Amino acid sequence: MQDLRFMTNNNIPLTIKETQEGLKAKKFLAVELVDAYLERIKKFNPEYNIFLTITEEEAYKKARELDKVGLYDKPLSGVTASYKDIFLTKNIRTTAASKILDNYIPAYSATSVKKIEDAGAIPLGKLNCDAFAHGASGENSDYGSTKNPWNKEFVPGGSSSGSAAALAAGMSLVSLGSDTGGSTRQPANFCNLVGLKPTRGVISRYGVIAMSSSIDTVGTFTHTVDDMEIMFDVLKGEDGFDGIVKNFEKPQIKEEFKLGIAKEFFKEGLDREVEEMIEGVRKTFESINIEIVDISLPHTKYAVPIYYIIQPAEVSSNLGRFDGIRYGNNRDRFGSEAKRRIMLGSYVLSSGYYDAYFDKAQRVRTKLIEDFNLAFEKVDAILSPVSPTPPFKLGENTNDPLKMYLEDVYTASINLVGVPSLALPTMFSEGGLPIGFQLIGPNFSEHNLFELGRRYHQEINYKPKIAL
Amino acid sequence: MKYTPIIGLEVHIEPNTKSKMFCGCSQDHFGKKPNTNTCPICLGLPGALPYANKEAIKKTILLGLALGSEISKSSRFYRKHYFYPDLPKSYQTSQKENPFCIGGELLGKKINHIHLEEDAGKLIHADDGSLIDFNRSGCALIELVTEPVFHSIDEVLKFLKELQLIARYLDISSCDMEKGTMRLEANVSLGTRQQVPGNGLPDYKVELKNINSFRFLEKAIEVEIRRQELELSKGREPIQETRGYDEAKKTTFSQRSKEEAHDYRYFPEADLPPVVIDRSIILDLRSKMVELPQQKRERFEEQYKISKEFIEILVSDKKRADYFEEVAKLDSNYKTIADLIVNKRFDQKYPEPAGLAREIYNLSHMQYATDTETAEIISKVIAGNTDIVTKYNNGQTQVLGFLIGQVQKLLKGTGNPKLISRLLIEKLENDQK
């Protein structure tokens, strides 16, 4: 048997296929996989602050069940999974990385957690993030910042900081995050991973602590596009608990693709290296006979302002339930970012201001949707940066909330519109940190985005790797 | 100066759906052990999402159709925010723009709209603090809001009783005030003659809340009108506020003033998709529409020709009206049937309509004296009342009643009235010849 106890960068399985082939061939047992992952978690977590709760007992229990049957025939059999701490897990502490929920033990599990575990996954624990998913760097966690495994002086991105870092550190094979304004795609890029923001209304949000109800989506992290497709197929579809979710019919996969590039995305503020990376990606796509078309998305310049009206408005509503009567702790435990959003949100909804802010923002949002609809009449997908810069240093943006908000400039419009976007890893910056891009498609085009991503990764001979 | 009351109503009706508004818990919460009828959704736990109850939506639309409301083609839910311990999400999922039913009319009184929302839990105050029972939290609640078009307590009560009856006929709700499945609020202000009707409203209104019977509402409005009259007579305009009714003191008391009024921060509930109501749904509901109380009153009058009092009593309880009609199918003595049901409560004695029909048959057939017996008695009566017979022969036919009475008396009430009068007239006419 393969000795997994001292699994290193070289022999830890980085794909679902590799994991399941090893299990089926009895190269290793599921419990040995758990041994190996837990060993890595215990070794690196104190330094990188990725897991908030480790579910050792549950992991071994599930692994033993899998080994007892010995078939490993479900889509995620033997796949180690961990969840952003805004996903409720029955009887397992769920904090949303906020001290207000410091000792909250949920009475039920999120649909996506259930679906993943029903598909055979082994749960390893709960992951750090910006408190209530408010942030773009992980630094708003009440439990301390998560460090980027590729360079611990840098942020792993946010708000799903731990979900990305866990994979980059080889502590979990797949993870769940959320994407309300880029919270999956940006950390995926910052940690050299594949990240998906699905079409709104495809994956149930039931049991995910809400941030902005008209914008929230369940995000997923994997090392490869193939794995992302497996995860997506497990997670999608109605559960009878999220009224906006409709069942999903897999579309016909296209043979030929047209890719749009929006001129509005290449203006000041875009880092030179990111711009050059996009140029390189464009050439690669052209080299595999994918036509590049110039498009225009004129209203995207309003995306961040309207995002920071609608999102805090919904945040102020969703956080109201933490009223000090329930959940054990008083409201003084809210962090400053939550307080900022509650005040901003209450203001834009208050009578006399609703029309000028919230309602106007909703009307601009309609314009934004029209922009994208028009673009998708011309192209099958849009190539775009995710973050305007490569990963930044811890502490670099923390004193300037507005600067942090600008991290969402290429991502927020996608959430406001509701369409899916696949973030893909491609290369490392001069400073040795991962950078990547996103492919945005029309509603329900996830499988076509996977196809495009696969073709790109094949062409550059992409091989997943971990930092530690 | 003479003032006219200007009253608008807000009526909450708890529909008798199987489940709550947005979750699978039972809508029937009455008398259950506290906090046993709950789930993550109606407890407002983090991550829980609402899932709209189609049955509740249909019942709301049905009520709108019965009252002639316009049904919105696309309707949606809104979040209405306020903090209260029994409101676990800190907002109530309700409606604002495009509620399910807009406009409508009942007894000539205009309805503003009918919307659907969820109920809150209940606070139970104990010595050592307050407890919260969430059994009612998230229950479906239909709210009907009228225009301020009532000018007397009588109009208000008539309207509310008819609304209650309609909701029961449509099987929307038990509308039981005691169980709280019907709850009333009234907005009361006093206007001068010039302000009524439609010449602008007074610039204040007093909301009377938490009233749980028609009788209390009647009293509350009455004392509130007197209170406002007194204020106005002293040259003070009553302030806009919410007041409750104290039955012991027979007064209303201030609960919340305008300055303390909530800013509800309404905005569309993104967790629920807009509800599109297409024609097929409306056609389906229309096809299931039952005969409404007013239609039944008119038909009973036409078909059975029984008194208005009987009709009113029968129609006020659909089960009794149905029972009456079942018996009426078996026997055409409609007045007797109505009388036995209304005055003798025979519907309770004979739960099966056929039972009452048999009883009526027995009453009308078994006890009658035979033709021969009747003829014999008639001869006796004619012989013993020659002076009366003479009056009859002289054209005073009204004495017939007296003679019939005498016959019936001697028959000890077993005579068939139709038979007596036929035989009596025959004999009188024949004797004359």
Ligand SMILES: [Zn+2]
């Ligand atoms: Zn419930």
